[in-house]
Amino acid sequence: MSAAGVALMLGGAGIVLAASPAQAAEVSYRTECIPPPISGLPPVQGTTKVEITAPAEAKVGDEVEVVWKFVEAASKNPDIIDLEKDTVKPTGTLRAAGAQTADVAMEGSRTNPPIPKNSPMKLSDMKGKIKLTKAGEVTLTPDAYNINVSKPMSTDTKCTPKETVKAGATIKVSDGGGTSGGTSGGTSSGGTTSGGTTTSGGGTTSGGPTSGGTSSGGTTSGGGDGGRSDFPGKEVAVTFACKSPGPASINSKVTINAKKNGGSYDLVVKTAKGVMNSPAALPAGALKPSMAVLLGGVDKGTVPVTGPANKDPLEQGKPVDLPDMTGTYKPGASGKSTLSPGTLTIDVTLGGQKIGIPCTVKGSAAVSLELDTAAQPGGASGGDSSGGTTSGGLAQTGAEDNGALRALALVAGTVILLGGAVFTFTPWRRLRGIR
Structure with missing residues (x-):
């Protein structure tokens, strides 16, 4: 990504664009990801590598865009199901510190290529905006993120750092006389809400157990039942x-x-x-x-x-x-x-x-x-x-049916599901892909 291109990445009415070149830095940190409860799997330990891109310099009053790029997800898509195109969406949080503190909500789009079993996760870039209100240096550090998968049902995998994470970018904010104030943040944090119908219902009502009779059957050998049915x-x-x-x-x-x-x-x-x-x-x-x-x-x-x-x-x-x-x-x-x-x-x-x-x-x-x-x-x-x-x-x-068990192994996931960068869970025991 060219410096000029990043500097002018933001376009929209009322937004002041940073004039300085953008800078990008890669950060690597240990991560723990919690698969969906439906998976029945324990937490997954892995390493997340991200690249944070932000303007190197800006002025007070500027609202700048920050980009979070996943260089490497915490784990591969396991041997469960092939993930379809455009079914995976990441959301996360950047921590701002220094001249001003804020949580910057980051959100990616639900755009991904098909992700086969046992292959690296492909997560879209996440973007967020922060309005700069004070002069000084503002550092941006990646924090927790969430992976939502929309099919075959909506599930979330929540990933959090397990060590102190280094800053991914620093913005030098000068007092340019711009308007101060304004709330930090940007796009609201997201992730789609987990899906599935929520209307009440308890399955087909079957009679509870009947405490029925004695266990002995007929008394005549050779299948005699004394006329009983x-x-x-x-x-x-x-x-x-x-x-x-x-x-x-x-x-x-x-x-x-x-x-x-x-x-x-x-x-x-x-x-x-x-x-x-x-x-x-x-x-x-x-x-x-x-x-x-x-x-x-x-x-x-x-x-x-x-x-x-x-x-x-x-x-x-x-x-x-x-x-x-x-x-x-x-x-x-x-x-x-x-x-x-x-x-x-x-x-x-x-x-x-x-x-x-x-x-x-x-x-x-x-x-x-x-x-x-x-x-x-x-x-x-x-x-x-x-x-x-x-x-x-x-x-x-x-x-x-080993195919069914292997296809289910998490999810469900009874069902289903799949966690994001960490898609190492197995739905209610391995989803069986019936194409």
């Missing part, structure tokens, strides 16, 4: 450990109920109300639960059950009631079979991005239901029935 399970307490960026754990009561349907059983799995808090403001249809019901006794494998997506928008941090999850169990063996809660998966879909957060059972889950079953062709132990998978697999739940 309904088999209520008992309520069992379960602790689920979720992968980042999901909640650390979920504690819930789970009940597995069954209704005989020919040689198979229609299952209904209920969880407690308010089983988890929404990781973000989510629109209707964004969050959907599923579970792999674990088989035991004479049978083996898992039975996938799924629930519908939330009917109403969800507020960030508010309790969510998971809807009832349903599926069909086709027995693969004859005798006493047990059904217990297994891996719970929370799928979040936003803006074409799908996030799968698996929550595994801590320890051994208690048996919720016991059935006296008769083997059916293609049943659970046999392997290829839609009613179950062999060897405890989760093929039909998506919980073992």
Whole structure:
């Protein structure tokens, strides 16, 4: 940037332009960046390198423009998602000291090239204005900054210096007889407000756990049920450990109920109300639960059950009631079979991005239901029935989809999101990019 060009960078009615050449200085400082809460990631330590450009000289009464250029962001865009063009916006603060003290609000534009995974962050230059009110030297020092990403949902990463930062520029202000006074500052600090709908709603209301009946099933071997068709399970307490960026754990009561349907059983799995808090403001249809019901006794494998997506928008941090999850169990063996809660998966879909957060059972889950079953062709132990998978697999739940987990690893980010110069977070566990 030429000295003359910078000196005349500012254009606007009523603004006095600095006549002296501009000066630019690079500053490097250790930085700590806090990923969005939804990411579940710890703070990131990195180094920020910026170049501050300001007029070398000016007069009292001048309002001058200052430019903050990111030479190097604190970290790369991690292996989460490719950031789209024009989705990243930085804002920050310059500290003025010396002849006058002020916080200069700096704001960049939401203009960036596409930023692939595992590549350096590209942040636009930030600009701000300061009106000089006193003669003397005024130093300008970079301070905290914020990175806002607008897609697939609005998230912010806040970065602050972790050491004393050197001044990036010095303006020599002479008493030119100009008007004094006026407030320092300039463009209002920014960053877009985090997005997502905020209307209340708690997911689809599902009945809380039903304390249903005893866990024993029919009493006649070989699948005899004495004419019974309904088999209520008992309520069992379960602790689920979720992968980042999901909640650390979920504690819930789970009940597995069954209704005989020919040689198979229609299952209904209920969880407690308010089983988890929404990781973000989510629109209707964004969050959907599923579970792999674990088989035991004479049978083996898992039975996938799924629930519908939330009917109403969800507020960030508010309790969510998971809807009832349903599926069909086709027995693969004859005798006493047990059904217990297994891996719970929370799928979040936003803006074409799908996030799968698996929550595994801590320890051994208690048996919720016991059935006296008769083997059916293609049943659970046999392997290829839609009613179950062999060897405890989760093929039909998506919980073992490494692509989904890698794509989510933060965000969500349940979701989503991404932090700025420090985009080293992983949304509610790695966003899956579905293009």
